[in-house]
Amino acid sequence: MPRSRETDERTDTPHYDRPSGGWGSMRGIGKILKDQKPSAGAIRTLMRQNKPGGHMCTSCAWTKPKVPHPFEFCENGAKATIWDLTTDRCTPDFFAAHPVSELRKWSDHDLEKAGRLTRPMRYDPATDHYVPCTWEEAYAAIGDKLSQLEPRQSVFYTSGKAALETAFLYQLFARLYGHNNLPDSSNMCHETTSVGLKKVIGSSVGTCVLSDFDHCDLILFFGQNTGSNSPRFLHKLQQTVERGGRIITFNPVRERGLVEFTNPQRPTQMTVTKPTPISEMYLQVRPGGDIAALAGICKHVMELDRAQGGIVDREFVERHTTGLTDLETRLQAMTWSEIEATSGLTRAALEEVAVAYASARRVIGIYGMGLTQHVHGWLSIGMLVNLLLLGGHIGREGTGISPVRGHSNVQGQRTVGISEKPKLVPLDRLEQLFNFTAPRDEGLNTTAAAEAILNGSIRAFVSLGGNFARAIPDQGRTDPAWAKLDLNVQIATRLNRSHTLVGNSAWLLPCLVRAEEDRQASGPQAVSMEDSLSMIHGSAGRRKPAAPDIRSEVAIIAGIAKATLAPNPNVRWDEWTGDYSQIRDLIEATWPDRFKDFNENLFTPGGFFKGNAARERQWKTNSGKAEFTTPDVLTALGQTPQDDQLTLITLRSNDQFNTTIYGFSDRLRGLEGSRDILLINPEEMARRGLTEGQIVTVEGAYDDGHTRRVKGLKITAYDLPDTCVAAYYPEANPLVPLAYRDQLSGTPAAKGVPVRIRG
Known part of the structure; x- marks a missing residue:
């Protein structure tokens, strides 16, 4: 097979023959600037990104240096911020024009392309439309529904973007309410x-x-x-x-x-x-x-x-x-x-x-x-x-x-109590601080929550960001099950597929993005997050919010909690919403060893280190x-390919952040246009009698009695090892079984899925 003398890359299949970074990244940023037409000041916002006193990127969790570069953002981070600051708006008029059954057929890209959500909305089953409502109406109805349910029938999910302050209040709300069902995006990746x-x-x-x-x-x-x-x-x-x-x-x-x-x-x-x-x-x-x-x-x-x-x-x-x-x-x-x-x-x-x-x-x-x-x-x-x-x-x-890590604060959320495992959270300390009895039974992680939605044991789902229904495995099986929910609450910035899988009661609650100013009773607020190197950083947005009726994640969580829970003099939702420094004091009081002098250290250049015992050679x-670990197997696969089987790898493109699809260019792999493709090396293609451009169906080969199938994928030659194929996430998620996961953690095994190709 022909390969480049300089880089050893295969040259007879699609590839990018230029370096990463460089002018290609500049053009990638320019393309999304043109597409999104962000609000005035977007460039100034990027110049503050990942710098002391600025706002922290909502894309990856890579650390922020003490002495930043003049441009401390990358192509993906710039896309994320520009996407947040779009001038497109998803207003009540949009929802009046499009029933939910129609929106359910839209692509991931087109749903988010509708723009920023501007008003709280409730689903009206009689008309199959989302209709506008007031915040007070939303809080009261959600609180009433949660109050009617047994707490363990609810799941409180969070994506990896919510700040430490929000995450702390969210896990506290769940435990005051009475459950540890706190799955997050970490369950799906790390x-x-x-x-x-x-x-x-x-x-x-x-x-x-x-x-x-x-x-x-x-x-x-x-x-x-x-x-x-x-x-x-x-x-x-x-x-x-x-x-x-x-x-x-x-x-x-x-x-x-x-x-x-x-x-x-x-x-x-x-x-x-x-x-x-x-x-x-x-x-x-x-x-x-x-x-x-x-x-x-x-x-x-x-x-x-x-x-x-x-x-x-x-x-x-x-x-x-x-x-x-x-x-x-x-x-x-x-x-x-x-x-x-x-x-x-x-x-x-x-x-x-x-x-x-x-x-x-x-x-x-x-x-x-x-x-x-x-x-x-x-x-x-x-x-x-x-x-x-x-x-x-x-x-x-x-x-x-x-x-x-991927999500910008996925590691930090676990640090401040977003965990389904009670043993990882100082529940005794929370009980002392807030005068309640915390639930001690283990909660549901992501895959367990999806299985509970399938079997109907979960009646309410509250999502703090993210696109849970699209990100999880086994979508062909799980999608219909959402209709059985009594309550589906989505706190979000843009429309996505999870918002179209409504149950008996569904709510869309629009929140600020990190680059926007969060002004509360005591003035503009700062939030914080932990990067993948365990450094804590403060973040302060300055952009004008996309619409007057958008609220912060902290305010939304507090509003739902107040409407759900009985009054508790130790739990001061209004005070905490008015001044986030009080929330940081609570975090420090709960974890004094990790967050000593939290408010004083918030904007330390390069962040402040929360500590790591193993780094000091203290082995807990x-x-x-x-x-040392003695391996009992030599492959990480749960099922090695046999006969007509192949191993599927799921991929993200260069024009994508998790389930957010910015566009249809996978520039760094030399792939453009459709995401409905199946990559396979030419030799494997020939052995299996496949041809370039052939349209195929991929079937799951995991034998648990369920049929899994993705149709309409185009065979595309690519430089991959033998016995494997690759396809894009989340489009290939229906092929990933919920039961096919890491033995210890339950993480879905999406990088090694057994499949078959059907013509």
């Missing part, structure tokens, strides 16, 4: 991290801070598309390469951001000098093959150590870890043939990585959902930790493990030590 890392190092989050990337010698990168999903991270990767550090990437898809990068903030690189190569090696591991790849690297590292010594940090291992003997025995028993067959990589390539590891003094392991969204995703994380532990690469400057595990 819950495997929370469970897997906690098991092996005692920390539910990564151990790195930004300065570690200034000192590492080697970065091992697994299953994350930084060029599209967190492009500001590319600055650190570029600097690593330029000072002589090495980056080795493992990903089934060759993503341009990890191949080469042109920095838009360097005029000479934009005009004269060459792009920066990012990955020294780019290994297209098979889906689910990371366990085998990491086992092969660990196997050779230990062989090198036995031969020459000094590679395994024996002092660290003896003092800080347990379980190495069992792992070593297992690795010695593995054959290279099974490692190669499962990973899809050669022994020579994996041994080369092991040699690079052996020569490095400081190593960082980075990963995304390509590692976590598997049936054995927790084991993939355990294997990456194994490799880092061998050399003592956790708890030293320039070392650590660093998951890259069952054994009191970091734990």
